[in-house]
Amino acid sequence: MSTDLTSGSEPVGLRRAALRLAVGVTACFALVEALGWDATFLAPMLTAQILTKMRQPPSLPQGLALILLVGLSTGAVLAITTSLLSQPATLILTLALLLYLSFYAHLRGAPNLLTLLVQISAVSLPVLAVASPDAAVNFAGALTSAGIVAVLTTWAAFAAFPGDATDSGPQASAGASDAPGPPEAAREALLNTLVLLPVLTEFVLVASELAVVVLIVIVNLLRQHDPEQGQRAALGLIVGNLIGGSAAAAVYNLVLLNETFPFFLAVCLAATLAFAGRIATAGQRAPIYVIALSTFILLLGLGLTPLPGGSGEAFVSRLTNVLLASAYAVGAVSVLELWRIRRIHDGPIGPSAQ
Template identity: 30%
Template sequence: MKQTEAQWQSTLRFAVGVTAAFVLCEFLKWLPSFLAAALVAALLGNLPIRPPAKVAIGLLVTISVSALGAFLLSVWFRGMPFVMFGLLAVWMLLAFHKMLGGGSPLPPLLMLICLATIPVITLTAPAYADVLPIALVRGMVVALAIIYLVWLPWPAVQPPKPKPLPPPRETSTLRLALLATAVILPLMLVFLLFGLADVLPVMIASLMIVANFDPRAGGRQALALIVANFGGGMCGMLLYIALSTTPSLWFLAGLLFFATLAFGARISAGGPTAPVYVIACNAMLIIFGSSLGDSAGSFSLWVTRVFQFTVAGTFAVGMMELAWHPPVRLLPLRAGRSSGSSPGKT
């Protein structure tokens, strides 16, 4: 399929922006290095135009307030976990309801990322409690700056795409928000109970999957989300293996540019598969960046990380799909009708 000029410029914005954010954070040793790149991918994948100053300031304020609020909530109620998780559940429910109720999904998504990751890090690794909030705000500043820069050489805007069909009447935003909250909270509890500090990659991937779940799409979309999550993670592993042959910043930039160029072409084309490719690209960035940030990057560690990634994503999709589309229970036939005839008939 031949790309238009606007689609090609959108693809270049995506590839150059994501690569620049990743390489910059890796060069400056800002961990996690994938965070700013993942934010660039999410913003460029959801904003059809260059974000106005009002939108940029709103996103920066949202992530700053959410990061500070999640941090304070974790510190103040560390000794009262039931109260803390109760407040987190209410906050998450409101954020999911806002996201699913229409409007831009980016501010609620940023809020959810803070709520789902900062409390677990604060409780499992108190010495690094202030590191993640700072990294999230810094990543947003870097992402917004790079997005404004990539719009300068490639300013073409794609024509507006047709709006999706409105949800059917039986689709309840509150029900879907309750379900999404009930999926994310158990994942947080698992990380907390087992003392797993690498919550950020898995929770971001799970949140992206839950946020893009469409109850009208059925099992095909659910399977596509799982495959995209796993396939993106495998692409991240392959990039890390390729980089190990020539460990240099320029080679890293080249690998990442061509990989994101392929994803950007699919995302800029739009359509129902665009969110799936955004999830796959984020999975690639998360696995690749977390592998680079771990000095003990053995093959078993990569497999473990991708396994956690895939299990969490499968759990999120499976729970959403089963709760929204429960299997039909077949009722047993009556004894008088099981033989195919009725009394009094020949």
């Protein structure tokens, strides 16, 4: 799936899109750092997900409905987690169904923010709840607040850098005509769920900050992976994680050398501008830089404010875990896709049936 920042053809429109994304992400970082929120990566990551998909802002009713759905979806996942925490098998099966439905809805063009929030909730809250139910409740509150801030930031970013006049609105960004049909979406959603489920099952039983990082990385990669682009594009997503992780390490160490708020904003804006510019102009390679930006936000945010129960783990270790998670996701998707192709080839519709 290509990102919609690349769909505009006018240089001015691309420049506005890149500025909108970079300024929006940096403004989110500035706000959450100034307020001292936990899990500072959440709001900037959600903002980036919205702004890379939209060329026009949501209307006021759409935005308010999205904010309402953000709270309801996060609350629902938290309720499921807390009620089934003593029944791991039932909890895991329920999470698998929820992830499958969210991947299917995402592939069919559902609001990007909503499906991502459901997926982050489904992979994060159970892991945190195993270690501490209070940590899960706090993270759910942070996730809901981040979703609200992401919607508000989207409006502000579009007010500062409007979309092209020829854009038809939010539905155009989702690319309804490019969305896979129900059978294809169901198949891809099932593959994505099968890739994610073994890691989620293991980490539900062994809670740690690392678990949340790995699971969010896999979710982001699966959302960007396009099987039609082939193995080369899939490997490119691993490269994207490496680029984003290296940039996060560089920015984090620069911030440690000069721990002033203006300097932090300056280097954050410079980094996000570099990513946003590539997303806007890279064409079919744009998903690589979308992944790079997501990884940059995740690792930088975790370095600034670790998750509940976590510590300031070394960036080298974090980056290694990110790359391992990416390699696992790409490898698992490739194996499942190869198995599916061979099954079709050898089945009743293949040559052997003739």
